[in-house]
Amino acid sequence: MTTIARVAAGTAIRTAPGLMSLYVLVMLAEAVLPIAVAWLTKMVVDTLAGDGPATGLTALALGLAGAGVLVAALPQVSQYLGSQIGRLFTTHTTAELFTATLRFASLRPYEDPEFHDRLRLAQNSLQTGQGIITGSFRIIQSSVTLVGMVGSLLVISPVLTGIVLATGGPALVAQLRLSRRRAAMLWDIGPAERRQLFYGDLLGTVEAAKEIRLFGSGGFLRDRMMSELRTANDARRRMDLRELSVEGLLTLLAAVVAGGGLVWAVVAAGSGALSVGDVSLLIAAVAAVQNALNGLVSGIAGLHQDLIMFGHYVTVVRTGPDLPVPAESAPLPELRHGIRLTDVWFRYSDDHPWILRGLNLFIPAGAAVAVVGLNGAGKSTLVKLLCRFYDPQRGSITWDGVDIRDVRPEDLRRRISGVFQDHMTYDMTAADNISLGHVAAREDRTRVEAAAQRAGVHGTLSSLPRGYDTLLTRVFFSEEDKGDPETGVVLSGGQWQRTALARAMFRGRRDLMVLDEPSAGLDPEAEADVHARTRRQGDGATTLLISHRLNTVRDADLIVVIENGVVVESGTHTRLMAAAGGYARLFRLQASGYQEPEGAGVS
Numbered sequence: 124m125t126t127i128a129r130v131a132a133g134t135a136i137r138t139a140p141g142l143m144s145l146y147v148l149v150m151l152a153e154a155v156l157p158i159a160v161a162w163l164t165k166m167v168v169d170t171l172a173g174d175g176p177a178t179g180l181t182a183l184a185l186g187l188a189g190a191g192v193l194v195a196a197l198p199q200v201s202q203y204l205g206s207q208i209g210r211l212f213t214t215h216t217t218a219e220l221f222t223a224t225l226r227f228a229s230l231r232p233y234e235d236p237e238f239h240d241r242l243r244l245a246q247n248s249l250q251t252g253q254g255i256i257t258g259s260f261r262i263i264q265s266s267v268t269l270v271g272m273v274g275s276l277l278v279i280s281p282v283l284t285g286i287v288l289a290t291g292g293p294a295l296v297a298q299l300r301l302s303r304r305r306a307a308m309l310w311d312i313g314p315a316e317r318r319q320l321f322y323g324d325l326l327g328t329v330e331a332a333k334e335i336r337l338f339g340s341g342g343f344l345r346d347r348m349m350s351e352l353r354t355a356n357d358a359r360r361r362m363d364l365r366e367l368s369v370e371g372l373l374t375l376l377a378a379v380v381a382g383g384g385l386v387w388a389v390v391a392a393g394s395g396a397l398s399v400g401d402v403s404l405l406i407a408a409v410a411a412v413q414n415a416l417n418g419l420v421s422g423i424a425g426l427h428q429d430l431i432m433f434g435h436y437v438t439v440v441r442t443g444p445d446l447p448v449p450a451e452s453a454p455l456p457e458l459r460h461g462i463r464l465t466d467v468w469f470r471y472s473d474d475h476p477w478i479l480r481g482l483n484l485f486i487p488a489g490a491a492v493a494v495v496g497l498n499g500a501g502k503s504t505l506v507k508l509l510c511r512f513y514d515p516q517r518g519s520i521t522w523d524g525v526d527i528r529d530v531r532p533e534d535l536r537r538r539i540s541g542v543f544q545d546h547m548t549y550d551m552t553a554a555d556n557i558s559l560g561h562v563a564a565r566e567d568r569t570r571v572e573a574a575a576q577r578a579g580v581h582g583t584l585s586s587l588p589r590g591y592d593t594l595l596t597r598v599f600f601s602e603e604d605k606g607d608p609e610t611g612v613v614l615s616g617g618q619w620q621r622t623a624l625a626r627a628m629f630r631g632r633r634d635l636m637v638l639d640e641p642s643a644g645l646d647p648e649a650e651a652d653v654h655a656r657t658r659r660q661g662d663g664a665t666t667l668l669i670s671h672r673l674n675t676v677r678d679a680d681l682i683v684v685i686e687n688g689v690v691v692e693s694g695t696h697t698r699l700m701a702a703a704g705g706y707a708r709l710f711r712l713q714a715s716g717y718q719e720p721e722g723a724g725v726s
């Protein structure tokens with residue numbers, strides 16, 4: 124907890140040093156004002172009742188009035204300063220949080236539910252960044268007021284002071300326990316809240332809308348969402364009830380102490396033991412001490428809870444590398460010889476089955492290698508290992524003899540381009556969709572268009588209402604308002620696929636081009652066209668193509684068949700057909716699907 128508090132304090136001070144100093148001054152002034160008002164009131168009342176010297180009454184009244192003005196004005200100032208510091212704190216920490224997530228080089232954190240819960244709570248905690256700042260200062264402020272008022276109360280009644288203070292101890296313990304419970308409750312309901320968000324998003328997206336309507340699954344999904352919401356709400360309600368009972372009891376205790384003190388003071392004043400001013404001071408002091416105690420206790424409890432939540436942020440930003448990164452990164456030369464996978468064993472976690480089971484493969488530099496195999500054979504997994512999104516548990520992948528584990532992931536990825544099977548469709552402009560492949564060159568419109576041309580999508584994109592500046596989005600789509608720059612257009616699946624290919628080509632000449640089913644959504648003519656283009660684009664680059672359509676891989680220099688996590692066949696199309704193995708059987712099966720059955724045809 125101390126480390127978290129130190130990180131929070133350090134961040135706040137670094138973010139807004141000037142504003143923080145001003146905030147401290149204003150908060151301290153706010154802290155001493157109630158003490159000044161209480162004493163000035165006592166002096167005025169005693170003077171008026173004839174118990175004190177009549178001199179300086181006007182000055183006392185003016186002092187009281189001035190203090191009143193400050194009491195009214197300072198909270199607004201501190202509120203503004205607190206909010207402003209909170210906003211700066213949130214901006215800074217949000218940037219840090221997402222910078223930290225970008226440091227994760229593998230996909231592992233994104234497949235870990237606990238990481239998603241932590242990230243969400245970390246983001247939530249940053250929204251209440253202001254809470255940590257104002258909470259800490261409220262504690263200091265309440266402490267100052269408390270010390271001043273306790274001193275004042277001690278002058279009148281040490282016994283009453285003891286009783287008032289004694290009520291603070293149990294309150295503090297109770298509130299701290301409550302805050303810890305609340306933080307634990309928020310962690311516990313995290314998965315339910317994430318599932319609720321997931322179902323809510325699903326019901327709002329156009330991608331899901333088709334199936335939901337066709338299959339009539341909307342009601343079921345809504346019920347699931349509501350069930351998650353009810354689970355979270357029940358936990359929150361139980362927590363609220365617990366807080367209500369504890370806080371109710373504490374408030375009652377405070378009221379009894381204050382009432383008892385008042386009765387005692389009035390009786391004492393009647394017997395002449397106290398002056399009228401003492402009574403007014405006592406009333407103000409009891410109330411102020413209780414307020415300050417309340418402020419202190421709830422401030423400590425609130426800060427405690429905020430810090431527990433902020434701890435999720437600290438955990439994320441301080442998480443070490445998710446892939447072993449070499450202290451001295453080996454330079455990664457341009458690929459000249461080839462990439463070798465030697466006895467590669469891989470599974471997604473210890474609970475999952477082995478996907479690759481001692482796979483051996485050599486991808487010669489400059490060659491077009493095709494990988495084929497049944498669904499789930501591990502083809503995409505192989506691509507992910509080549510990009511080092513994961514490390515194999517056993518075996519090695521070497522790039523011209525350099526183990527890719529000895530290279531910084533970003534250096535390796537700089538040499539690779541490609542299209543993934545589940546490629547992205549960004550709700551951004553056509554130009555953005557392409558230039559995200561190489562952000563440094565994003566302003567180079569000629570290069571964007573050249574990439575689109577190579578992917579065969581230039582005609583489509585240039586004829587959009589605003590050309591390459593047209594938004595490619597379903598979210599902001601409006602048929603009636605096509606002239607509006609905020610209005611997007613909807614591309615077809617094949618057009619999206621070509622756009623993804625253009626993005627890969629926009630990266631320029633890279634040593635390795637991985638194409639995981641880059642043409643699955645294309646018609647046969649377009650598919651043949653895309654393959655011809657990618658071969659040309661290759662201009663010496665090594666290409667790794669995954670495809671289920673075997674007619675598109677027959678020209679490859681090397682065709683590799685994967686089954687049960689190992690390479691079972693490899694060679695050129697001609698050799699594999701001659702070998703009459705699994706590849707030949709699959710190829711004939713597909714080819715027969717295109718042949719007219721005998722006797723069929725137009726009569």
Ligand SMILES: Nc1ncnc2c1ncn2[C@@H]1O[C@H](COP(=O)(O)OP(=O)(O)OP(=O)(O)O)[C@@H](O)[C@H]1O
Pocket residue numbers: 234471475478496497498499500501502503504505544
């Ligand atoms: N992130 C993941 N976590 C756990 N298992 C995974 C993950 N990704 C893939 N798998 C599993 O790994 C196996 C191989 O998947 P992979 O996507 O590599 O197959 P593929 O050969 O590309 O299949 P397809 O032809 O259907 O695209 C499958 O059984 C799949 O369920």
